[in-house]
Amino acid sequence: MNDLLKFITCGSVDDGKSTLIGHMLYDAKLIFTDQENALILDSRVGSRGGEIDYSLLLDGLMAEREQGITIDVAYRYFNTEKRSFIVADTPGHEEYTRNMAVGASFADLAIILVDGSKGLLTQTRRHARICALMGIRHFVFAVNKMDLVSYDAEVFQKIELDIRKLMVEFKYATLCVLPVSATEGDNVTTPSKNMLWYRGATLLSYLENIDVSKEESKEGCILPVQRVCRPNANFRGFQGQIVQGKLSVGDKVKVLPSGQTACLSSMYVTDKAMDTCIEGQAVTVSIDREIDISRGCVITTEESLSIGRLFKASLLWMDNDELIEGRSYLLKLGGKMVPATVQKLHYQIDVNTGEKKLIKKGHKNEIISCDISVSEKIVLQNFEKCMAMGRFILIDRVTNMTSACGRVEYVLRRSDNLTYQNMDITRDIRAEMLGQKPVTLWFTGLSGSGKSTVANAVEKELVAMGKHTMILDGDNVRMGLNKNLGFTETDRVENIRRIAEVAKLMNDAGLIVLVSAISPYNVDRANARAIIGDAYREIYISTPLEVCEKRDVKGLYAKARQGQLPNFTGISAPYEVPKDAELSIDTSLMELERSVEKIVKLCCV
């Protein structure tokens, strides 16, 4: 049976990626006749004046064919007598960089195209950098369009030198630079008659022969647990894929993060009982004693795995929304999904020069260095040492978008010195003494919507009922605890985070907390909900803008209309209507007493 090579083609737009692969498939007779006929028909109306346009074999979406560009990765499958191949053809436009990264994350080898008539472009450098970031170790640079530079050896040699200079910065295992013409077919599958000065292999023959297997590792076994299998009361198996090393029945293993040990008592590779299993296999293992193991735990014989809560990471930011310090995301790593916060943005790497630039925010398509903390200790490893335990994604908590992918550069130890102290007197005990259930009522809504009025009335009612309460008013907090914060996005996030943390502490003290803050953005409210947890109750004061503006208690709307207040919610900045508020109240429609009654009821749920 043949082995498999997964590779990608990348490089700037119009460097001829799709054409190169199309030509290779066509020459090597790797397409079916109906596809060939469709290709010839499509080419007649295309831009090559009736000549075959090989790129049409790959661009599959209607929008791509209409615009003549590649938007998303296309996967093609072919095999020669020597090898099976999967190629991911990736988009060249900067706008679609994240789709290029998708392809790169999947591949063992990258073919980066360079237009021989233009040399290295920013996009070439960006793609080389992203390939290295995603963990590709084998690089082929195909200097294309040699036909346009008269197959000149000197042009090629100059570009080759630039490529070797570029690659100095990255860690790689192999590097090959070769001159081709994708449209004419020189050095694609047959040696070029126009470039006799080039004595290396053709592209296809290079791909057929390169060895991309990892050196045999002597390291211990790593098995991240994907799920627990419990068909009946007598069997408890842990299922997952071995990402490093091998395991045998009888081996003494450690379970992380708990650190408990056990011996392997049985093992299945898919549905067959086995004594030993190796890297890459899908297994089910069981152990000789009852210890707590769930998804996200790691069964291992490897000593060097880390357990931590804080690490330095490199990210590729992929979201249209900006990355802001202090914001909370979900992090997925090795089957574990945990809340995570981007603690500190260090710098952005200039894709062209590799220079480090200090930044306040991260933007789409940027490579960023930052610190990330997670809400509990997780098992992880430097990406360089173990890819499977050192790569992760960040998910936006509101939109569920995959906002970034990243790698663990190293685990920071300072978090290890901070452990959460469990006290004997808990929130429940304090609450019981006060005879109440501590909750945080979070009032959100436009300025003048009646948040403070309602919160004030609710508190009076609660106190009359003998409850212990505290109001945190957005404006008041800004005069004290948060007086060093302004109104930029970063400060706004921090403002909400501090209020939420304080509310949580007060809940711990057993108090019922009422927070009154405009909090106009879904992400910020989601962050507050994440910090405060089950005690969080969101009340949306939905009084319409016209009514708030008419009331204009503080005279702010008038100022905002005159342009004196930039970023004023409702006028010059948006208010995102909450989707999952526990309660909505329009003070222009509902009597205050009735509102109070409904909210007090919410306290008891």
Next chain:
Amino acid sequence: MTHLDKLEVEAIYIMREVVAECEKPVMLYSIGKDSSVMLHLAMKAFYPEKPPFPFMHIDTSWKFKEMLDFRDRVADKYGIEMLVYRNEKAIEQGINPFDHGSAYTDIMKTQALKQALDKYGFTAAFGGGRRDEEKSRAKERIFSFRNEEHAWDPKNQRPELWDIYNTRIHKGESMRVFPLSNWTEKDIWQYICRENIDIVPLYFAKERPVVYRDGNIIMVDDERMKLRADEEIVMKKVRFRTLGCYPLTGAIESDADTLEAIVAETLGAVSSERTSRVIDHEAAGSMERRKKEGYF
């Protein structure tokens, strides 16, 4: 590990991720060879447990008889839960592939599938789609996000990095998951051979009653087949490369009546398999359009 071993491990990993993270999964079962492979992989993935989700067949009421017999036999043999859903309202209205053209596929497959997913509230549905089948499929993610309308947005897919899948959805949204994304037709046949997987007998060449229609060979599976004036039923030794609704599925003339012969024929094939699907050819991008509307 061989190429097939790697594909097997990838599919198993994907299935386990879905079961670990998605609230209510279902495996779509179309009775074809890809579904047979997917079912076989599901039995392996969770062993010694049975697959912890039901299987579901969307029955257009125009499937080959042999397919339905096979479906019931397989469900019995493996002891799995097999749901069958039919768009009964449309069947009552007499919607059929002869009179209703492309509307038929939409109503009996796409609409029926959406109705079934909504009825049971499934949040993730496994499908046997492969990227080598068709150009728009070649672009689709393994975890393919669908909105409340079950629609696919090809221009705005979530990035999918390494083997870390983002399974997060809001209420009403869902995932289509394709564990066989990276398999080719050849891989499927070689795996069926290697694992000795039971498949519908229609894949093997046999004398069958057929008519020649618009360049396709259509098998006359029951009396509902409307013959045109110039058509005549003839007996031919044929087999099928893909299976769907019998009036829309073209056979090929072949003598391949063993798995080995089928593999040999596939290795030397000159046409891609979907040429025998009548619906794919209606208009450029027809698959992409149907997928945007919620088709698999």
